[in-house]
Amino acid sequence: MAVVPDVENISPDGHGEYWLERDIPTVGAIYRLDPREPLHPNTILCARDLGANADFSAIRGWLSFCEQHHDQACQPSTAHEPISKAFRVINCTNDPPIVEEHPWGITYAALSYVWGKGATEDWPRTILDAVVATRELGLEYLWVDQLCIDQSNQAEKNYLISRMTTIYEAAHFTIVAAAGSGATYGLPGVRTTPRRPQPKIKLDSGSILVSSLKDPRREIFESDYSTRGWTYQEGILSNRHIVFTDYQVYWECRCMAVSDAIYVPLELVHEDSGLRMADYMQSGIFKTASNSAGVLNKGEMAIIPADADRLEYGFSGRRDSSILAKLRGLDEHIRAFSARQLSYDEDSLTAFLGIAGMYKANRELYLLHGIPMWIGSILGGHSGAQITFALSVSSWYHRSASDQEVFVIEPCRRRNHLPSWSWAGWKGTVSWRAPPSDDHAVFMGDLIEYDTVDIAWAADIHLHDVGMTTPICLREIIVAGNLEADAARLLEVKNPLILKYSNLHSFRKQWEWRRLAGRHGRAQFYADRTTWDSQWRRLAGRLVSIGLSVPMTLEQWSAKHYTGEIVSVLMFAGRIPSNGHGRARFLTVRRVPTSSPAASAQRWERIGTVQLIVAEPSLDQYKTNEMLLKRLPVYPRGQDLIIQ
Template sequence: MDGTYRRWDRYCEAHPQTPTISGTPPGAQDLCRRCRGLRRGISDSLARLKKIENDYKSKGSNWEVAVLGTPATWDPSHCALCYLFMTIHNNKLAEHDANTPYTLRAFRAYRATGLAVLPTPSLDTLEEDCASSGFISRAVTKADSSVGHHSVGLVGKYVDFPFVQSWIERGGMTDIREWDGLSLKDNRHFKLIDCSTRRIVKPPEGCPYATLSYVWGRSGESVPDGDRLPKQLPRVIEDALTVAKKVGIPYLWVDRYCISQTNLVEKAAQIKKMGPIYSSASLTIFAAAGNGADHGLPGVSRKRDPSRQPCAKVGKHLLTWTMPDGPALVLKSTWNTRAWTYQEMVFSGSRLIFTDLQVYMEQRGNVFRAEAWGEYPFSNIGRIDTHTSLTSPFREIYKLNEYSRRQLSFSSDVIQAMQGLFNVMARAKVLYQYMGVLLPAVIAQEDAPSDDGALQYSFLWFHIATSTRRPGFPSWSWAGWSGEVAYLELRGVQHWYHPTFQAENMDASVELANGTLVPWEEFRRLIVADRLPPLSNFLQLDASTVSLHFEWLDHPPRHSWAYAPVVASRAGLFVKCHPSYAIYSPVRLCGPVDDGPRRIKELCASAHDALVLGQLAYYRWVREETNIYDNPFADLCVVVLAKRTGGGTGDDAVVERIGFVNLAQRVWDDECERIRAETPDKEYPCFLRRLDLTRARTRIRLG
């Protein structure tokens, strides 16, 4: 995921609703006095753009057309151009208010020319800004060869299916993803809906079919009558059947009808098969509009509001809003907030995405076609990263961060909603999971040592922000908490001889539901074979611990000399790593941090035991290669523990994870400065002195 997309995504989480302009749009020829004064400049700029349409050497050219002032000075109720400006302002994916000054700039971009309404200053490049909020372009009533380059089509009340089918005929159904060792051939419970007969059938092998990705919402449960669909279907499913037939696909897969909701064994097996189900589909239909299944697919059975694409007549030119980039629209959708839909997007190759404004199509993660744009005019800007190579564990680990920000109607589904992706990772021997935590592929190696470091690595996650405890799952797993999580970005996680993380020795056993203890060396084979017995939430560990004291700092030091997941710059809890030096490491607490001075006082009043996971070493770039230091001063990764209330006493006492810290084990002093001064510039010794922490060997029952 690129930085632009990440920032847009954060903004949409905080601002889920796009502001609307009240009242009826003015007529296209209605212009206020100021905008009438802009006509000459706009017409001259459009003529100048016309001359460089096919001059690719002029890519990147842009110039100021007019100063627009602030939105507070515009008159969208009576002026068509002001209405266009305000529409674009309301769709900005950044913090711009009515007092933000704007300019109108003409531009020649990758495959487009137009007029950009830009805030001053802008957080994005011109192309990024236009992708996120749209821009002004010349309008044509029907998409043609020029659309997507220098003019934009007016989107009708209903979807133009011949136009959409032409996309598919140009390669839209050829992007079927191949997954190592996964296919539908071994899926004996696989069923599809025959779109013509509306029966749920066992399909012919290799038949083309579409899948549907949607938000269930609160629509009433409709149960199939044997192998027949119910007479009353949620609008989104009825519309999806129509779409499949319109584009020539005979079968449709919908989870609530093609997966048994009563046979729990069959249901669990099908949830694991989400990978091949979605990746083998000819097309996935995404309902990224509305809040539930009854909203339907805009433009299929329900009319779209044509006033949502306003126009303005300037001289001989009819100008209109291009509407935002499709992925920017998806970011604002309820669909994008739901946990179950995440892996559906990842697995799908060819995607037909319905938003409230228009339909667009993606192939291999890139916009391929859109209703307003025949051929999409921008390069890969702000695109959602759904690539799954199954060769890089780092890319797969990052998906957990994206997934953890999404919402579940039932918290018990937290692992199930990612089970298809977990299953694909395991079959490819990239990563494994146990209770949600990610385990490196070393556990599948027969010659791996008994203490392979995989369990220690699986604990290297931390919360980005406030979290809450999720019942039914262990505290040592991210699944035991509701909130955004991330793993430390370590290199070489596929190898037990981890070059940047050296695991601390730990003897571990897994406690089964019947109380039996299974040594980790034996249990990891059960994970790889996917033959897990009924489990409890407990691990029994014999491991190293250190004692920590917390301090609340209103103004933490700028540098902590610790590799912190995110360098803290605001008030929070810290661990002071040495009594004589102001060396602090931020505490990444599970649960709320700022819920009152009483809890803060309690946390700071006594010492906390912390489970030692291992050392995080350093590396540096030399030319294009990474050299790893044999560094005795690496940070110590630890998990903060606390006794559970009512969790027993003595050896039966249960402790829970309540935080994560990277402890700085080094300090800079005068002697270090002397060594640095005497070292040639091209030498990179470790200058920092080690700070010793007293370890103790402790038996822990972690739940």
């Protein structure tokens, strides 16, 4: 019971909407333990008095329960082509451990860790600790990239890096080193690396007050491990994770999440079938190919998850699901990965290959330099490649904040080894959601799943190699094999339509943001948000939102459009089938200085996006693509436009 002040900014419930998912896990709770009293058989939750060493008997219990009850959801994947060469593992039963080459198909564990800077040891402490952990958990072999890939053989490295999906999905489990900042730190509680002590007080009565500790998922979120680009795919691809943090050990598989600081009887907190934890249990953080990205249903479309690391509930236990779930999962993986750090710009797509590999089973879903597109016909015979690529390439923009701003300036650094129209060609956090309630995954999913849409227009896009010798017309693409990345570096828009006006008119619009809340599988409700005024702008009478990846004021944006230094080219226009409203999406590009006056054609570089909102009543008046284009503020440029 609590007395809550009648103050406007304090919830009448006495706590925030997500206090259970965010506030409590951040600090933990205090439990009273009496060593003289046996644990009641119906106890569902209780803190444990942790020792200095990791409790491998508890970890073996989690692994055994998963193996016996979780059916196929957590089993190592056998769906991929086998590793045909250079598959090596560490023999953990040998003393000292040695690296051996084996045929594909043996049972092994994998290690995911941060290499760190300045490490020169062949067998750093983290790897040696992982060898001990693997042996304690009953396995003989461990795969570690540093030792199992010949770092001096570039061809071998390229091959095995391209097979990360297979290697980590086929591992029996993956040991995750989430403590420290490099391979020399070790796994706390395994050999010589100490755990940080669990706060506890012994009372005169003989009882002990112990802390349940910060939720290990929050420890992982705040670790160096979660800032590194290469570790992202390693965690996502594995079906079972054994995570060592500074304080405790955390288990996560596709069907349950537990830690050794909290005792829960696994049988009681699982569904009756035993296949997965009940929906009142908080879920894991290593998301699959399909996930909600923090959104509970199709109708709820946030700009960007306000709490990207907020803990959710329930375990789906399913590897396959709808196109919408896969697209949302892919968009969320791109967002999360793009927020991480890479030591080398050239790894901005290489370190994502494992995530991309999760979607190869859907042969129509293809990533061109990281941009999602659907190969094959959609909407009753239209080119899926042309329409979905045009939508996707004009939907991503840089946004790391979770506010509702509609003019977003987020200066980012270019990665020049990739095209500017690819998110991987920039260093910065990507968003696929735009105000007021747009979700790229919903839009693209609708275009794929609906039989017909009355209005869906896409620019005539051709792709070229750097020498402009091998043009590829997207409208004619029906198989992904025709889209070689090296032959698709330049994006040429034929007969482009250019934004005619650049004068923006400000006005204030009141919004009451409400969000569907509640746990999966339980009654859901709308959580009221504070009513606030937002600074909106109109362009040619339509609501507009703008995203920029370079520093620029609104006044400069308008002036540079007027002088022609930058232009915004229409890439996609159409109706969102599931809600009836329309969008016109543009790429904003700037001139690239040419090295020679004799250059054959002016080149441009993508620096941002523009989105115009076409309300349903207006859109209903336009029966065809041509009618819509006549009403949009665009004009034909008369010269093709090449974006590099």
